[in-house]
Amino acid sequence: MNENYSSLQDINKLKVVLIETLITPTLDYVQVGIPGFTTHGRVHSANLVEIIDNLLEKIHFSEAELFILYCSSWLHDIGCIKDRKKHNELTIEILDQYPIFESHVTSKAYPLIKTVILAHSSNYDKIDEIPLLATLFSENDTRLRLISALFRLIDGCDITTSRVDVLLYSITKVDLPLENKKHWDAHREIQNIVFDTENGVIQVYTEGNVDNFLIDHLEEEYNSVSHILIDHGIPLYSIEREQIPKREWDEDA
């Protein structure tokens, strides 16, 4: 179980832990979609939580905003169980079908979480119509449009090598269609992504060629929300790519 959420008050931390506990067995069944896409299951959600925690060191979030972001991390992709296309809408359908989710997060938080989840896909073109502010624990404590934009970006940032199960790939790659193999290989090359707010860039470190289509897609995601980030004074103005040496210990040893 994830040991994060330390910035939340105990009562909200408990709620997030309950959501995580509730959803992770189901996330294990979000199919990898062999020979299609890399995982949208438990590991992906855990990675988003880690990205949020890294962002915490650089951007101040309210208790409410963190709570919504963490819950969204765990819930946003369960629609992939049905279909990857329009999975954001499918996720909402699933959540609405089972009242336990709303009861866990509370009826005040639930519509805000659904807004963030709906907006996380780039096919959602109404992100600029999301209210700027919302109230969860106290008056206007949630910059709803901002965290919707940030969550789309955070989701887009989970493109690193951690998306690739090495054993699975090793077994299946021989039979993978070339198009899918390119996808997996592209993930394998991306080492990590850093939000460098001091220099105003999202830094992508890649072992492979910086001309990586996954990074291109991340740029598209970023471009779809950058105006919202800038309007809110978030110092992330561009995506930078840097090629890093392959594992340095191979040369050292």
Place this chain on the structure above:
Amino acid sequence: MGEALSKEFIVASEIFHANKMNEKIWFSKLVDKLKPIMSKVTVSKSIDTLFDWNIVKGEYGETTPGHSGRLLKITNESKDRMTTVYEEYWAPYRDSKLGPKT
């Protein structure tokens, strides 16, 4: 019990230890810590295996001031497993193997 771990999991456990202590750890620092029990080549091969099996990941960042490298971390999906491995098979024996205050 202290002999139960493979060299790969000793390396992983030591990385886990550093992550747990919120200490940055990278290849040469890890080699230094494990010097009493393991050669540089062994550490290198072990890390390769751990990377291949997605137990360890590297995040490019600052190691010492002004220097960059791969900061080693246990992957999210391996954390639960490594917690057990570390607590039962490495933590109780670490000091006797590596010397205290490493």
